[in-house]
Amino acid sequence: xxxAPFLEIAVLTWGLILLMVDAFAGKTDRxxxxxxxxxxxxVVLAASFFLTxxxxxxxxxxxxxxxxxxxxxxxxxxxxxTTILVLVMAIDYAPAIRMGVPAANPHAGLGEFFTLxxxxxxxxxxxxxxxxxxxxxxSLELVTMSFYVLVSFTRRNPATLEAGVKYLILSALSTGFxxxxxxxxxxxxxxxxxxxxxxxxxxxxxxxxxxxFGIALVLVALGFKIAAVPFQIWVPDVYQGAPTPxxxxxxxxxxxxxxxxxxxxxxxxLMLPQVxxxxxxxxxxxxxxxxxxxxxxxxxxxxxxYSSIAHAxxxxxxxxxxxxxxxAYYLVAYLLMTLLCFAVLVVVGNSGGSDQIxxxxxxxxxxxxxxxxxxIGMISxxxxxFTAGFLGKFFIFDxxxxxxxxxxxxxxxxxxxxxxxYYLKVxxxxxxxxxxxxxxxxxxxxxxxxxxxxxIAAIFVLGVYPQPILNALDQPAARATISMxx
Amino acid sequence: MVTLGDYLFVSGLxxxxxxxxVLLRRNLIIIFMSLELMLNAANxxxxxxxxxxxxxxxxxxxxxxVFVFFIITVAAAEVxxxxxxxxxxxRARRTTHVEDINSLxx
Numbered sequence: 106x107x108x109a110p111f112l113e114i115a116v117l118t119w120g121l122i123l124l125m126v127d128a129f130a131g132k133t134d135r136x137x138x139x140x141x142x143x144x145x146x147x148v149v150l151a152a153s154f155f156l157t158x159x160x161x162x163x164x165x166x167x168x169x170x171x172x173x174x175x176x177x178x179x180x181x182x183x184x185x186x187t188t189i190l191v192l193v194m195a196i197d198y199a200p201a202i203r204m205g206v207p208a209a210n211p212h213a214g215l216g217e218f219f220t221l222x223x224x225x226x227x228x229x230x231x232x233x234x235x236x237x238x239x240x241x242x243x244s245l246e247l248v249t250m251s252f253y254v255l256v257s258f259t260r261r262n263p264a265t266l267e268a269g270v271k272y273l274i275l276s277a278l279s280t281g282f283x284x285x286x287x288x289x290x291x292x293x294x295x296x297x298x299x300x301x302x303x304x305x306x307x308x309x310x311x312x313x314x315x316x317x318f319g320i321a322l323v324l325v326a327l328g329f330k331i332a333a334v335p336f337q338i339w340v341p342d343v344y345q346g347a348p349t350p351x352x353x354x355x356x357x358x359x360x361x362x363x364x365x366x367x368x369x370x371x372x373x374x375l376m377l378p379q380v381x382x383x384x385x386x387x388x389x390x391x392x393x394x395x396x397x398x399x400x401x402x403x404x405x406x407x408x409x410x411y412s413s414i415a416h417a418x419x420x421x422x423x424x425x426x427x428x429x430x431x432x433a434y435y436l437v438a439y440l441l442m443t444l445l446c447f448a449v450l451v452v453v454g455n456s457g458g459s460d461q462i463x464x465x466x467x468x469x470x471x472x473x474x475x476x477x478x479x480x481i482g483m484i485s486x487x488x489x490x491f492t493a494g495f496l497g498k499f500f501i502f503d504x505x506x507x508x509x510x511x512x513x514x515x516x517x518x519x520x521x522x523x524x525x526x527y528y529l530k531v532x533x534x535x536x537x538x539x540x541x542x543x544x545x546x547x548x549x550x551x552x553x554x555x556x557x558x559x560x561i562a563a564i565f566v567l568g569v570y571p572q573p574i575l576n577a578l579d580q581p582a583a584r585a586t587i588s589m590x591x
Numbered sequence: 592m593v594t595l596g597d598y599l600f601v602s603g604l605x606x607x608x609x610x611x612x613v614l615l616r617r618n619l620i621i622i623f624m625s626l627e628l629m630l631n632a633a634n635x636x637x638x639x640x641x642x643x644x645x646x647x648x649x650x651x652x653x654x655x656x657v658f659v660f661f662i663i664t665v666a667a668a669e670v671x672x673x674x675x676x677x678x679x680x681x682r683a684r685r686t687t688h689v690e691d692i693n694s695l696x697x
Contacts, residue, residue, distance in 0.1 A: 239658050246665045253672045260679045267692050269676050274622055277669060278613055281629030284662055285606055288633045292599075292640035297654050342695040 106157040109173035112149055112181060113230050119145040120223035127216025135215035139196045142223050143189050150185045153178060169298050170240040171231075179433060179577050180233035180365045183440065187358045188226035190444045193556045194350040194451045195219055201348065201455065205259020218258055222354060225251040232362045238287045238297040241366055245283070245330070248362060249276050252355060256347040268346025275339040279329035286322025289315050303373030313377075320374055324383070327370070330363030333421060334390040337414045341398075344410035349454060352406060353447035356413040361436050364420055368429060384425045389516050392418030396520035399527045405450060406460045408527060409443070412486060415520065419501050422513050428504035434574045435501055438485070438493035438567065445560040446482035448553060449475050456547045462531055467540025472547040476535045478557045485564050487528040488521055493567040500571075598639035605632035619677050619687040623670070630666045634659045 123138050123145075130138075156178065199215060206214035228247030235241040253276070257269020291297055293316045294305040305311070328336040344352045374380050395415030402408040416439055423432035450460060452475060457464045469476035485494035498521065505514045567574065605628055612625025641655030681687050 239654075239661055242658075243661055243665065246669070250668060250672055253676060257676050257679065260683065263683055264694055266676075266680050266683055267694055270619065270680050270692060271695075273673050273676055274613070274619070274626070277623070277626045277673065278629075280665075280669070281606075281609065281626055281633070284630055284633040285636075287658075288636045288640065291637065291655055291658070292644070295640075295644050295652055295654075297658060346695055 107152055107155055109156050109178065109181075109234070110167075110171060112153055112156075113227050115149050115152070116146065116185075116223060116230065117227045119149075120220050120227065123223065124216070124220045127220065130212075130216065132210065132212060135212045135219065136196055136199065138216050139192050139219040142219055143192050146185050146189050146192075146223070146226065150182060150189070153182055153185070169300075170237040171234045172236045173234060175578055176365070176368070176429065176433075177234040180361065181230045183361055183436065184226050184229035184233065184358060187229075187354065187361070187440060187444070188222050190448070190556065190560075191222050191350050191354045191358075192219060193552055194353060194444075194448055195222065197448075197451050197455060197550060197553055198348060198350050202259060205261045205265065205348070207261055214258070218255070218348075221251050221255050222350075225255070225354065225358065229358050229362045233365050235366070236299050236369060238290070238299070241370070242283065242287065245362075245366070246280065248359065249280070252276075252351070252359065255351045255354070256343060258351065259348050262346075264346040265348065266346075268343045271339055272343045272347075275329065279326040279336070282322045282329075283326030286319045286324075286326065289319030289322070293319065299369060299373055306373055317377065317379060320377070320380060321383075323370060324380075327363055327367050328387065331360050331367065331420070332391075332414050332417045333387050334394045334414070334418075337391070337394065337417075340414055341407050341410045344413070345404060345407045345460075349406065349447060349451045349460070352409075353444055353451075356409065356447075357440050357443055360413065360417065360420075361440070364424065364432060364436060367424055368432065371424070381425065384421060385510065385513065388418055388421035388425055388513060390418075391415070391421060392513075392516050392520045396523040396527075400523065402527065403462055404460055405462050405465070405531065408462070408531070409446060409450075412524070412528070413443070415524065416486075418520070419498060419517065422505050422510070422517060423501045425513070426501075426504040426508040426510060428500070430575050430578050431497075431500040431504045433578050434571055435497035437574050438497035438564075441560050441564050441567070442482045442485040442492075442494055445478055445557060445564070446486070448557055448560070449479045449482065452549055452553060453547055456545070462534050463538075465531060465534045466538035467544065468535040468547075470540050471544050472549070474554065474557075475547055475549065478561060479535060480532055481561050481564055483528040483532050485568070487525045491565065491568050493564045493571075496568055496571050595639055595643040598643075599636055602632045602636035602639065605629075605635065617689050619680070619689060622689070623673055623677065627666060627670065630662055634662055637662075 123142055127135065127138055195218060202215055202218050203211055208214060225248055228244050231244035232248065235244055253273050256272045257266050259265045293311055294302045296302050296305055325336060332340045391414060395411050395418055399408055399411035399415060402411060420432055420435055423435060454460050485492035488495045488498045502514050502517060609625045609628035609632060613622050616622055616625065637655040637659050641652050644652050677687060684691060
């Protein structure tokens with residue numbers, strides 16, 4: 106039996122060891138670093154199933170910052186799986202990194218590109234467990250700062266550098282809002298611990314205006330992380346410019362961590378009716394903007410960026426209706442289908458050189474397997490029945506109807522219709538357009554083929570049998586966490 | 592006698608100045624400075640809250656002061672990474688003006 110904090114310590118230590126190995130590896134091939142990273146994370150993932158159950162009375166000292174409840178464990182596994190899949194993509198992306206980093210040694214930069222996601226993973230795992238604003242702030246910054254470096258990694262490419270600078274400025278701005286918001290919450294309640302804040306709010310008469318000001322600033326900062334309108338302006342540019350595996354990591358890992366923190370932060374504040382009304386408005390705007398702005402896109406990475414904004418809207422409906430299980434299931438479905446699409450994009454982009462939708466013309470004739478993988482990813486994102494994406498939307502709308510959020514359901518259903526148009530545009534390009542005359546089959550490594558097959562299988566299995574995910578959160582302690590949202 | 596309100600006013604002023612700087616200035620280095628100003632505004636009000644919200648024994652609430660140390664450390668790390676990225680941009684483009692950073696369509 107392993108205490109939960111050892112998971113993060115193990116990942117962090119493994120990341121540092123790999124960084125050291127990379128520093129002294131000279132001219133050997135760095136792909137070994139990525140393989141070692143994947144294996145290490147798999148071991149930690151396996152270890153996460155043998156944790157010592159948390160003692161209920163331990164809420165002082167370290168345990169007032171850190172919790173190991175089922176929600177936290179669930180999102181630790183989520184972060185580990187995401188990082189493993191991103192590392193698989195990163196191996197395929199290695200040639201582009203070699204071209205993008207100016208250095209004499211052809212392996213320069215590759216080691217860092219493979220180890221930085223591991224440190225991001227540590228930050229994501231800590232974020233899943235954070236129940237104190239200090240811990241939330243520090244782990245959020247660990248994630249953000251490793252993303253600064255990752256986004257602008259291929260610095261020979263001007264678009265990447267530009268995306269990096271935009272991400273840097275807007276993330277640092279959101280950090281400023283977060284810190285100032287926490288300051289006001291601390292000033293009003295005298296606490297940084299979320300549970301203590303909840304106790305203070307329930308028992309003492311406090312000044313509502315400065316408290317709401319603080320919460321609003323914190324929500325602005327989290328809105329940046331989850332890409333909710335009106336804080337989504339950075340998303341399309343950064344997603345398009347960043348190296349593709351990093352874009353995938355940003356759209357899944359960063360967003361999921363934002364939603365965990367949102368669920369945790371909102372727990373003590375949901376008794377304030379203003380917060381609920383604000384979130385309904387943000388969810389509606391995010392749905393409308395994300396789906397409609399995606400319609401005219403011709404660049405697949407940009408299309409997926411707008412689609413990621415749209416999915417943040419569906420997830421926000423889940424947050425507004427306090428259904429933790431629906432949010433968790435939707436995030437898992439989102440992980441599977443988004444990473445599948447990005448994995449295909451990395452492979453095709455490597456051989457073709459760009460991510461325009463027209464480059465996918467006739468992919469079904471050139472590489473039937475890749476086209477099929479992309480097809481599954483796209484129909485799941487659109488929400489075709491028997492895929493994980495459909496059930497995710499179903500649970501979210503079901504929760505919304507039970508909470509009488511009719512307006513959100515109507516907007517949600519209309520925007521799903523929009524989604525069909527732009528996702529199927531990609532499918533049309535792959536299956537109905539003719540490939541260019543000089544096109545070659547796209548080479549695909551065995552590791553990527555295995556990963557894609559597993560992702561496709563998972564999308565269908567979870568699409569008809571969602572119980573494993575729902576049960577993971579449906580334990581007594583989890584029920585207590587979720588019932589707090591009611 | 593300086594009151595809590597005075598400190599919060601100055602801190603609010605610093606935060607507004609920083610935010611205005613981010614929105615209005617066009618040089619990346621100045622924008623980055625303004626961002627640091629926003630973090631320091633938070634530090635000032637945290638210390639003020641900590642000093643004036645005393646417990647029953649008359650001691651300050653040290654949680655706020657400890658948080659300030661975390662913010663200072665994180666801000667320093669952020670500057671290190673951020674300036675490195677801006678330097679890389681300057682080497683590639685020979686400019687640090689935001690108007691020149693527009694190759695990705697908005």
